[in-house]
Amino acid sequence: MAFSIFGGIHPKENKHYAENSPVQVFPEPDILVVPMVQHIGAPCQPCVKKGDRVLVGQMLGDNQGLCVPVHSPVSGTVKAVEPRPHTSGTMVMCVVIENDHQGEQSPDIKPRTREAVDALTPEELMAIIRQCGVVGMGGATFPTHVKLSSGLGKVDTIIMNVSECEPYITADDRLCQEHPEQVLSGLGIVMKILGLETAHIGIEDNKPDAIAALQKYLPQGVRLDILPARYPQGAEKQLIQAITGRQVPSGGLPAAVGCAVFNAATCKAIHDAVYAGMPLVRRIVTVSGDIVMQPKNLLVPIGTCFNDLLEAVGTRENPYKVLSGGPMMGVAQYDLAVPVIKGCNAVTILGKSNKYVVDTARCIRCGRCIDVCPMHLTPVLMYKSMYTGDAEEMKALDMLDCIECGSCAYVCPAGVPLVLGFRAGKQQIRDAQNKAKK
Ligand code: SF4
Ligand code: SF4
Structure with missing residues (x-):
């Protein structure tokens, strides 16, 4: 039985652009830029230096604490270890690799x-999961081994997330259609670690094609919840509510209600x-968008620059906006030299017809933003x-509970830039908290 989530919207899905495009292996670029920041x-800290030869799967950097290592996607030579533009909008230390196209694998x-x-054993x-640098690939990039270890003894419900509700994005859909056995095998490993014999797939x-593919290989104890x-x-807390009816408390994590959610990828x-x-x-x-000539789902080496992806799909006009992610929760990019990182499930390229500019955005107090907020927040007051x-x-x-889903901004008739405001506001709260700590 599916429970209904609070709020939410029905934006135009636009999945038809790429949903029928089987995953293609993207040709390895000559230069790859691998950031040292790809997780929460x-x-x-880089463990290679300029001039070093690196192999496929070789560790490039690691650190203590909440961290997972990053690895080389190709074999080649380190050309630089230096700050480069990152999808977060900041400069981040990166290992720049010149690909020798030999594909020589690390003996590790x-x-x-x-x-x-x-x-x-579960431990x-x-x-192994930590050593291989696995993080939440739906965008959250939380280190997976930490999610697993912190769920031990607390979690009674595992959910695999194939909701993929963002417009345009079809990466998980295609993954489940084309590799259902491996996806379910990974879910089985999660079940073994957490000591549970049942799991849900949301x-x-x-x-329908992904549902049919998963259904064919569905192991005992795993249930498909078709929503x-x-x-x-597809947001973690909303999916938990849709499948179990449980509500994660304000400021809490899914484990607080006995749940752990893992993306299909x-x-x-x-x-x-x-x-x-x-x-x-x-x-x-998924490289897609309304001006893309050949929308595609591409298997891409981490460190591939957005420019290379745009060239591969072609556009009918100069892009108005290029986002890392989808149009609702994605982050607009100002420098297309940024590389694909572990949490990047889509590059969405939009044309000028998506331009929506309001000279002076004035709230008319219609209350629509409150009606659609899935987190029971009051966006109009938060913005003020x-x-x-x-x-x-x-x-x-x-405001810290805001998941930046963009539903409020989507329905706002006055064009108030609500989500931008909340991103800035959350930073202001954290700054004030840090100041108080000092
Ligand atoms: S962006 Fe934040 S405030 Fe707006 S609807 Fe989503 S959760 Fe609510
Ligand atoms: S939807 Fe926009 S105009 Fe309406 S109350 Fe919210 S912020 Fe104001």
Whole structure:
């Protein structure tokens, strides 16, 4: 039984652009830029230097604490270790690799047989998942081994997320259609680690081919929950509510209600890490948009620059906006030299017809933003408090619970830039908290 989520919207899906495009292997670029920041937590410290030869799957950087290592997607020579533009809009330390196109693998990559995998303990599996740099690939980029270890003994419900509710994006849909066995195998490893014999797969009803593919290989104990499509149902807290009816408390994590959610691509990465011994060095990226000539789902080496992807699909006009991610939650990019990172499931390229400029955005107090907010927030009041810079009020209005889904901005008839305001407001709250700590 599916529970309904609060709020939400039905934006134009626009999935038809890429949903019938099978995943193509993107030709490896000559130069790759691999950032040391691809996850939530401490940035990696590079462990290679200019002039070093690196191999496929070789570690390029790691760190202590909340961190996972990053690895080389190709073999070649390190040309530089220096700050480069990043999809977050900042400059980030990167390892720049000149690809020798030999594809020589690191000797550390050792595949395991099913018997060898069966003999591994949950602790050994989590160590492998960390060592292979696996993070949440739906965009959150939280280190997966930490999510697993912190869920031990607390989680009674595992959910694999194939909701993929953002317009245009079809990467997980294609992944489940083309590799259902590996995705489900990764889910099985998660179940073994957390000691549970059951799991749910949350998938929206607009993905019939993926549903059929998963159904064919569905193991015992795993249930497909087919949900009516609605945005932002793929957000972690909303998916938990849709499947279990449980509500994650304000400021809380899914484990607080006994749940752990893993994206389908993360499950595939877990399978690859455990069975093939292969670190997370490539991912499927949907490159789509209303002005794209050949929308595609591409298997892309991490570190491939957006410019290369735009060239591969072609555009009918100069892009008005290029986003890392989809049009609702994606981040607009001002420098297309930024590389694909582990959490980048899409590059969305939009034309000038998407330009929506309001000279003076004035709230008309219609209340629509409140009706659609899936987090039960009051966007109109939050925006006002952000404008006055009152961090205490912003906090009191639970602005930190905002998942930046963009539903409020989507329905706002006055064109108030709500999400931009909330991103800035959340930063103001954190700055005020840090100041108070000092
Ligand atoms: S306030 Fe945040 S969570 Fe609520 S609709 Fe707006 S962006 Fe989404
Ligand atoms: S939807 Fe826009 S105009 Fe309406 S109350 Fe919210 S911010 Fe104001």
